[in-house]
Amino acid sequence: MEGLEHSLFIVELFNKAFGKPILAVLGLLGIHPKNTQNPVPDYIVMCLIVALLLMLLLGLSTRKLSRIPSRRQSVLELIIETFENLLVDVIGEEGRKYVPMIGSIGLFILSANLLGLVPGLMSPTSKLNVTAGCAISVFVYYHWQGIKAQGFLRYLKHFTGPIPALAPLLFPIEIISHFSRPVSLSLRLFGNIFAEELLIIIIASIVPFVLPLPFMAVAIFTAVIQAFVFVLLACIYIGGAVAQEEEH
């Protein structure tokens, strides 16, 4: 299956423009990339494109906000309300304050998944590094919010289970299950997007003209579903960390 992928035009352009200074800075830090031709890998360039796109689109459309929403503003409000409703459904009324984190991660993953369908670009989420970054940030964030909402000792009590006598047994199990969460989050997203791109590549190498089209239509569906699932699981983790246990 080698030789089916080629380096993208935009990545080469980016490396021609910024490759030398980045190499110099990395050399000062003592890092020497193996590939001196393209020191910036393709997924980082794609992440930058997604970030720029989101910043430009969302930033430009939040200018001139008014009480009576214009068309742009109502689309934005629809997006925010979707995330808010999800958080309120899962966590409850106090879940509204997690909208910035959940919304930005959801929008990033959704647009990153959909970016792979544009010719000449690829999905940054089809590399494990990007999805692991998203999953680790969710992992750190929900622990931080749990500690912030309940205090350190009461948050640690979450891990011990209901019966104090069984605590030494349950504590390691809970720790392992918490560490398996970012692994499953990142591998699920990476596996879905990577497999979908690989499927399109293989189908296109057999019949390049019409046959990939239905698979690309399915890819739109998978991209939306996977972004939703990632956001949903992040909400559930935050809800589990923040929930106050009843006294008993």
Add this chain to the structure above:
Amino acid sequence: MIKTLKALGLLLLFVIAAGCPLLAQESAAVDPVKASLFRLSIIVGGAIITLAAAAGAFCQAKAISSACEGISRNPGAAPHIRFLLIFGLVLIETLVIYALLITIIILLIQWGKYV
């Protein structure tokens, strides 16, 4: 008559154009000593994803059918049931995706070609 012939001709041309890359496929040379290992890895990789897909499809079918029963008995509880359904389907699907990743890794390594 001529119109249908034209349409048929276009269709034929299209099919040939779409299928011509099939003829250009060539088989890669495999070291004959390691060929049995290569064949075995392909069989194992295919078997993994087949078993995982079958088991996962069965479990997802069970989950969806019971969710449908629940919704048809009590349509008022539909949002809750849908939420739980999607959550459960995701957890089932994750295991199938793990199996798919293992298959892809096995097939990409191509034992016997390099080992």
